[in-house]
Amino acid sequence: MKMKNIAFLLLIFNSICSFAQIYEKYPEKQDDYYGGNVGFYKDFHNVLLERKMKPCENKNEFYSLKIVVYPDKTIKYVKDEDSVNVANNKCTFDLARSVIKYMNRWKPAVVEGKEVSAITSFMIIPDDLFDNYKEGYDAMNTLKMPEYEGGINNFRKKVFQTIDLSRFKYDQEFRLTVTFVIDKEGKMTDVRLVQSSGLKEFDDMIVKNISRIKNKWTPAKIHDNPVIYKFNLPLTFRIN
Secondary structure, eight states: OOHHHHHHHHHHHHHHHHHHOEESSOOTTOOSBTTHHHHHHHHHHHHHHHTTOOOOSOTTOOEEEEEEEOTTSOEEEOOOSOHHHHHHTHHHHHHHHHHHTTOOOBOOEEETTEEEEEEEEEEEOHHHHTTTOOTTOOGGGGEEOOEETTOHHHHHHHHHHHOOOTTOOOSSEEEEEEEEEEOTTSOEEEEEESSOOSOHHHHHHHHHHHHTOOOOEEOEEETTEEEOEEEEEEEEEEOO
8 A cells, every 4th residue: 555545644633533522521611612702602692693502491491511622613403312411402402403503713622632423511591692692791690509408518528427437548649520410309329430549439439429428409599580500519638
């Protein structure tokens, strides 16, 4: 095979590999859209007007749209496994997918100096984006975060109280990020580790014990309506 053909195949292979890994979220302080959230919602509002789209009849509808932004600035929808949520917010779901295809000012995530594929999300509240839209709007400013009794530091304290580190030995500090969902009733569900410690037994113990914490949360709210919220909790361990 000629060298130029080999080089061409390697170029294709490298391009495929660059798209193969998809990061679960954007690095901190990196925008996923030019102008950040404010720029995104302004463009979203403008598309609604330009395309003469119709608002949803149910003014309380909202939907968290998840997409992958690729290095070439194209996007792809992330399938929502919660069919009930989609059905309950069908108008917003359809509206978001219709609008997003006309938006093109995406900013790929950058890791170690290279543009990569990463998942991002936007809370779409149609009633805020038609006639009620105001310059500088950011849906995140309407979100009231979930609250744990006594505050997040009290929850962290509960977490460390439930974890028995005596059975494990590490000679260095390591960090984990736990994710979990706070549902509309304030119940914690779907506890997972974003990254592994490298020891399955330890990972399983972390997830199992955190799942046992029964105190309820005050759910997140948008315009005083309870919403499902996915929480990220960074944890740092030092075992001697």
